[in-house]
Amino acid sequence: MNGELRIGTIHIDHGLxxxxxxxxxxxxxxxxxxxISLADREVGEPLFFLARHxxxxxxxxxxxxxxxxxxxxxxFRLSPLLALGAFAILAVVLVPGLGHTVNxxxxxxxxxxxxxxxxxxxxxxxxxxxxxxIVRHQRxxxxxxxxxxxxxxxxxxxxxxxxxxxxxxxxxxxxATVLGMLFVGGARIRDFLLVLSVAVxxxxxxxxxxxYRLARLxxxxxxxxxxxxxxxxxxxxxxxxxxxxxxxxGLGDSVQKLFYLPEAHTDFVFAVLxxxxxxxxxxxxxxxxxxxxxxACVLGPRAAKAGLPFQGLVATGMGLLIGLQAWIxxxxxxxxxxxxxxxxxxxxxxxxxxxxxLAGLGLLARAYHEVHEAERRLxxxxxxxxx
Amino acid sequence: xSRRRRRAQVSLQRWRSAVLLISFAVAxxxxxxxxxxxxxxxxxxxxxxxxxxxxxxxQISAHRGSIVDRNGxxxxxxxxxxxxxxxxxxxxxxxxxxxxxxxxxxxxxxWVLRRVTSNLDKNFVYxxxxxxxxxxxxxxxxxxxxxxxxxxxxxxxxxGEVTGHLLGFxxxxxxxxxxxxxxxxxxxxxxxxxxxxxxxRLGRIIEDVELIAAAKPGRELRTSIDLRVQYLAYxxxxxxxxxxxxxxxxxxxxxxxxxxxxxxxxxxxYNPNDRSQLDVANYRNRAVTDIFxxxxxxxxxxxxxALETGRYDASSTIDTSPGYLRVxxxxxxxxxxxxxxxxxxxxxxxxxxxxxxxxxLDLEQRQLFGVLSGLGIGRLTESGFPGESxxxxxxxxxxxxxxxxxxxYGYGLSVTALQLARxxxxxxxxxxxxxxxxxxxxxxxxxxxxxxxxxARAVKNMLETVVSPAGTGLRAAIPNYRxxxxxxxxxxxxxxxxxxxxxxxxxAGLAPVSDPRLVTVVVIDEPRGEDYYGGxxxxxxxxxxxxxxxxxxxxxxxxxxxxxxxxxxxxR
Numbered sequence: 023m024n025g026e027l028r029i030g031t032i033h034i035d036h037g038l039x040x041x042x043x044x045x046x047x048x049x050x051x052x053x054x055x056x057x058i059s060l061a062d063r064e065v066g067e068p069l070f071f072l073a074r075h076x077x078x079x080x081x082x083x084x085x086x087x088x089x090x091x092x093x094x095x096x097x098f099r100l101s102p103l104l105a106l107g108a109f110a111i112l113a114v115v116l117v118p119g120l121g122h123t124v125n126x127x128x129x130x131x132x133x134x135x136x137x138x139x140x141x142x143x144x145x146x147x148x149x150x151x152x153x154x155x156i157v158r159h160q161r162x163x164x165x166x167x168x169x170x171x172x173x174x175x176x177x178x179x180x181x182x183x184x185x186x187x188x189x190x191x192x193x194x195x196x197x198a199t200v201l202g203m204l205f206v207g208g209a210r211i212r213d214f215l216l217v218l219s220v221a222v223x224x225x226x227x228x229x230x231x232x233x234y235r236l237a238r239l240x241x242x243x244x245x246x247x248x249x250x251x252x253x254x255x256x257x258x259x260x261x262x263x264x265x266x267x268x269x270x271x272g273l274g275d276s277v278q279k280l281f282y283l284p285e286a287h288t289d290f291v292f293a294v295l296x297x298x299x300x301x302x303x304x305x306x307x308x309x310x311x312x313x314x315x316x317x318a319c320v321l322g323p324r325a326a327k328a329g330l331p332f333q334g335l336v337a338t339g340m341g342l343l344i345g346l347q348a349w350i351x352x353x354x355x356x357x358x359x360x361x362x363x364x365x366x367x368x369x370x371x372x373x374x375x376x377x378x379x380l381a382g383l384g385l386l387a388r389a390y391h392e393v394h395e396a397e398r399r400l401x402x403x404x405x406x407x408x409x
Numbered sequence: 410x411s412r413r414r415r416r417a418q419v420s421l422q423r424w425r426s427a428v429l430l431i432s433f434a435v436a437x438x439x440x441x442x443x444x445x446x447x448x449x450x451x452x453x454x455x456x457x458x459x460x461x462x463x464x465x466x467x468q469i470s471a472h473r474g475s476i477v478d479r480n481g482x483x484x485x486x487x488x489x490x491x492x493x494x495x496x497x498x499x500x501x502x503x504x505x506x507x508x509x510x511x512x513x514x515x516x517x518x519x520w521v522l523r524r525v526t527s528n529l530d531k532n533f534v535y536x537x538x539x540x541x542x543x544x545x546x547x548x549x550x551x552x553x554x555x556x557x558x559x560x561x562x563x564x565x566x567x568x569g570e571v572t573g574h575l576l577g578f579x580x581x582x583x584x585x586x587x588x589x590x591x592x593x594x595x596x597x598x599x600x601x602x603x604x605x606x607x608x609x610r611l612g613r614i615i616e617d618v619e620l621i622a623a624a625k626p627g628r629e630l631r632t633s634i635d636l637r638v639q640y641l642a643y644x645x646x647x648x649x650x651x652x653x654x655x656x657x658x659x660x661x662x663x664x665x666x667x668x669x670x671x672x673x674x675x676x677x678x679y680n681p682n683d684r685s686q687l688d689v690a691n692y693r694n695r696a697v698t699d700i701f702x703x704x705x706x707x708x709x710x711x712x713x714x715a716l717e718t719g720r721y722d723a724s725s726t727i728d729t730s731p732g733y734l735r736v737x738x739x740x741x742x743x744x745x746x747x748x749x750x751x752x753x754x755x756x757x758x759x760x761x762x763x764x765x766x767x768x769x770l771d772l773e774q775r776q777l778f779g780v781l782s783g784l785g786i787g788r789l790t791e792s793g794f795p796g797e798s799x800x801x802x803x804x805x806x807x808x809x810x811x812x813x814x815x816x817x818y819g820y821g822l823s824v825t826a827l828q829l830a831r832x833x834x835x836x837x838x839x840x841x842x843x844x845x846x847x848x849x850x851x852x853x854x855x856x857x858x859x860x861x862x863x864x865a866r867a868v869k870n871m872l873e874t875v876v877s878p879a880g881t882g883l884r885a886a887i888p889n890y891r892x893x894x895x896x897x898x899x900x901x902x903x904x905x906x907x908x909x910x911x912x913x914x915x916x917a918g919l920a921p922v923s924d925p926r927l928v929t930v931v932v933i934d935e936p937r938g939e940d941y942y943g944g945x946x947x948x949x950x951x952x953x954x955x956x957x958x959x960x961x962x963x964x965x966x967x968x969x970x971x972x973x974x975x976x977x978x979x980x981r
Contacts, residue, residue, distance in 0.1 A: 063552060205428070206422075206425045206429060207421065257458070260447060260455055261456075263444070263447045263455070264448060264451060264455020264456055264458075265455065265459050267452055268448065268449065277459065277463050277609070278459070280609030280611075280615065281554075281609050281610035282462060282610045296444070301448045304444050305444070308437055308440060308444075312433070315430070315433050319426045319429050319430045319433075320430075322426045323421045323423040325421070326421035331421060334421050335421070338421070338429070341429075349433070349437070349440065353440060353443075356444060357443070358440070
């Protein structure tokens, strides 16, 4: 097994760890660069956002450590509670007076010193819940449509709460992640196609039913038609990316971050990165996400074979959650997808996202460790067979 | 397949994970393709779009040259100020914050709103010009899109109203409008340059990309003015005008050696730094723009013309009996007393109209005109000051005998204070006339001998008797210096003749007599107190200014009076 090392009793996947550390580092550098002028102007401290992000990363590392030290079986048993908790916090944010509204979206709970975005931990909890559901209802899933539809109804309920915020992007990522988990978890292809078409239809209807979402859609189709209004953000993003060329304008030398590109340190941090580091830097980031996605997805079948399907599904779910969000965010930055208000995991400024993503990666690392332990206990023949 | 089902109830089929991975890989390939398309293929278009937004050609305002006095003291300096302008197309996006902007700009919200909305086809409108840099910084702090500053310069005049008339002022575009600012605009004016800059979206300049044309700053103008003398003259004139409730007044101080104007002040004045309460009438530099009939202060020039004929000398006498002069059947001239037969010096000392009138009538018209014109009467000076008047001296062709006699004591012609000063300076410089200059001269410019040195010295010595107990100008005297000069009290010309109760009080003089350094002319328009004679109203002003100036310029005394001061406190 390449990239494995036993440290004490914990097995660590080197490639995965290196990719995560690299992304987090690139994230810090890019946030620092992208937010320095904004922070200086808004707060008077150039490194305000970077410092806060670094603090969140430290908390995230702690959360990842706890996840790595906690047996997955505990999460399996707690999964119904996790799902209830997810619904609870998604509902709390909608209670008037508790939710904190930014740019017309009520996505945050203001805890005084800290603003929490409940959709982040809720999505992680629901991924864990769906993984346990698939394991518990395997027979029903492979036998009838209801086995497939039931979890989708749960997710649909969560989506309704997310759309009430509104957080369309989070709903899309959650739905797609769960569909992916059900697909890997053995859903019948015809059920899958049926539900997929219903889900796509519902999302399309949602997209077209609200004028603001429609405006965003139209803006993305031809941003240059109205570059100063609906196409403003995207054209600024495209200009930033175009300025990067092969090698970038150089670290810290982005011009678009100087108030031209809105949300330069959050949703559109990739554009600043592309401007400063060019094709080379952007490709590196895509590649590093590729490493995480690959490591998570290959762990699925391997875990199942080792008798740990829950661990495999959680790992697959994490890969989907991070991968989908990354690909969608980059696609938005590149003008391939409509603007969504999604951040780039591990790179964008966003403290809840940083903590939850690292915690999720901690679960992935724990799953890897348990799978590795289980494989060691398997007969040599089985291991041979797996090869 | 069968193998997997055998082993675990839940099997994660490897092909399904593979489908997932392939989907991610396909999406990644799409992202990568788009990335390369944007960064390599479409790059030129995007960079151009970026440059359209980031790059601006901005004007580099050139610093206008300072105006300093002869010793380098600043008289007019350009201080940096910031002008707030807006790009209405960009500011449109923040139209709801116009009220905030107007508040900080201290402007009417409606006005700002109209200015933006009615200029949406433009890229540049001024919002407020010439703000102090700290005020402009507060405007920028609002962070409104399309609102930016432009560095400009505003003129400040440290000596305010003391030099107001002389310097004039500039308009908001830094162009000279009046006075020396206008006369030497070509010299002071800078040439603004242009540069291409990289701006952030708030309009702040991040980087200079390219210099298109460098700004050429204006040059410094060193004037002939001595600020110390100017202050002194201003103070004394202002006091005299107030004390005598006069309408207006002027003082000119010339350097006899070089023709430079050391001081030129007027009342009433104005403060060029605060033009909000300006009375346009007060803009005039009366010393060069306003003309008046010089009255008796003109007499020395007629005496000089008489001496120039060679038929008269210092000992020549004129019979002024019976104290009046008839031309034809009209009494045109009267003295206060019958002075009898008196010499030329006494004519000046006692300011005899009859004596000088007789003298004038005895002179050939062309010769008299030639001497007066040579002294600069009726001719512009070389000062180059905008709006200067040349005064009036008619051609002899139009003279009648009556006119020739009244001309002799300063009626029927007019001069400016500067012209009068130039003529006295010519006498002071032994008949050599040097161009009058408001700009500092490094060396005395060559002069022109317009009357003989002998004549000039004779007149100068006669004028000294005016400032004596026997003359009308005793109050012009200065301790320790010999002073020569002439008083003048001219009735103001009114419709249908001359006023009987409105006068110009004049004193023109030079000091020190042994080697004249300064010529000073004091003109006071309509003193309304009990005193209105030049010798009473203008002469003390002359004395105060010249005595102070002598000290300031360290002119050696030529009549040192030894004063014994009783020593006190020889032991208690």
